[in-house]
Amino acid sequence: MHGSGQDKMIRETEKPRLLVVMGPTAVGKTGTAIALAKLCNGEIVSADSMQVYRHMDIGTAKPTPAEQGLVHHHLIDIVDPDEAFSAASYMERARAAITDLHRQGKGIVVAGGTGLYIRALLGGLFDGPGADEALRRSYAAILEREGKPGLYEILKSKDSRAAAIIHPNDAARTVRALEVLELTGVSIVEQQQDHGFAQRPYSVLKIGLRMERPLLYERIEARTDQMMAQGFLEEVQRLLDMGFSEDLKPMQALGYRQLVRVLRGTLDLEEAVRSIKRETRHYAKRQLTWFGADPEISWFDAGDREEIVRSAGRFLGEKSL
């Protein structure tokens, strides 16, 4: 016989169970996540690299106040656009939120389209140094002066293992590899291989939402038009008025960078909307590639809410067995 005290102990020591809703942009993750959260008396932990920013609402397709009123959302509106943020900050804060929810006995639904953030949350990141702005500025200067070949030559001479993996044109990864080597003395490749995203702090059901490509693209275009109608351009103007520079990372995001140019008068509005639609399609394609490579994902038709709920119920139900 099991006493209730023992049950409680088992429950407290077992890993938190997570429903993770993933898929390309505009496939309907928000609605599915809300439905699942209601099912399990849960709350939502967003896994979206843009929705973390305050004041960026329309362009990031953030859940509306009404939607956020239905179910509590975490990891949304947690930093200003001029604050540093990263996959590591995400991991730390999302894990804290999950620990909290688990203690409260709440259900937990992770939902988002940022593959790296989900991977970091579920598997960890190698224990390396964060961004070193001074170092990055100095490499940016080298890049400016000598171009990508010059930067890559430095990597080749200092870390041939990393150079073998990183493409000469990929300046972002070249800089990161140099940064890690300089700050730790150990090749980034070695540290990544040792780590291998091997942490398993959670018990997870990965729910992938799929949709026929033409329909997905239609939804992306319709949603872009809707964003414009809702005042996306005005939102960008507001951000600039608040003093957030167009050089900030989040202001380089899809849509924001085009609309900044419209406001600067260097891009035609119609052209900008076309560009946003096109690049959002490309973005969805990259997400599909990322998630498609994950063999742990169970895929569902985005519209088949019943089947998703049934599978989630089975996964969560095992908890009480």
Next chain:
RNA sequence: GGGUCGGUAGCUCAGUCGGUAGAGCAUCGGACUGAAAAUCCGAGUGUCGACAGUUCAAUUCUGUCCUGACCCA
């Protein structure tokens, strides 16, 4: 009605002094460990308007037709 210039990839076009063709964008595929809506890599997907003639061989030359733009009436 006459004339000129066009019709080649989904789009805009280049090209072949006759040996079945290639750029940009679109599209498709891939990578991704502290910027990830970022960054980067790869692939041409084609009745060369139609029919006929010349030719070993025609998308290319010739003719007719269809079609678009412009000019003259």
